[in-house]
Amino acid sequence: MPSTMQMVTFAAWRDDALLSYRLADRRYVTLAxxxxxxxxxxLGLTWKARMFDEQPRPAFxxxxxxxxxxxxxxxxxxAMDAPYMQAVDSEVEGYMGNELVLILREFDSSSWDVRTADAWVLSEIQRSYPDTRPMTPDEWDSTN
Known part of the structure; x- marks a missing residue:
């Protein structure tokens, strides 16, 4: 991957906004x-999935x-169970043609890590998940 790649991380489990009639619900951010x-x-990407666990769940x-x-x-x-799948200790690589442009990695069911050189992708992740923070290369390597 090019050296201009940036890495960020955010919590995989979210507290939805409090509603006046009920407590906050926790939900998992899925791959979908x-x-x-x-x-x-x-939509323009092609994906390859990898799992670090030797016994992946059947859907993964x-x-x-x-x-x-x-x-x-x-x-x-x-269409492949992604809306319901919790992808523990796995990564999905996004390719534009033959070029790897994005990695989405779920770590230990607690966080999502994103690696890309695309500034728009990074800003969209940060906008959607305000707890997003930068990762160092050492942090990225230690979760792999």
């Missing part, structure tokens, strides 16, 4: 949510198998 937040940028194992080789288009990725 992240991909959808990329809008038209994400199917995603890894389908994305092996040339990868899978965004809409196919979203």
């Amino acid at each position: 949510e992240l991909v959808v937040r990329l809008g038209s940028y994400g 194992a199917r995603m890894m198998e389908a994305s092996a080789g040339a990868g899978i288009p965004t809409l196919e990725l979203l």
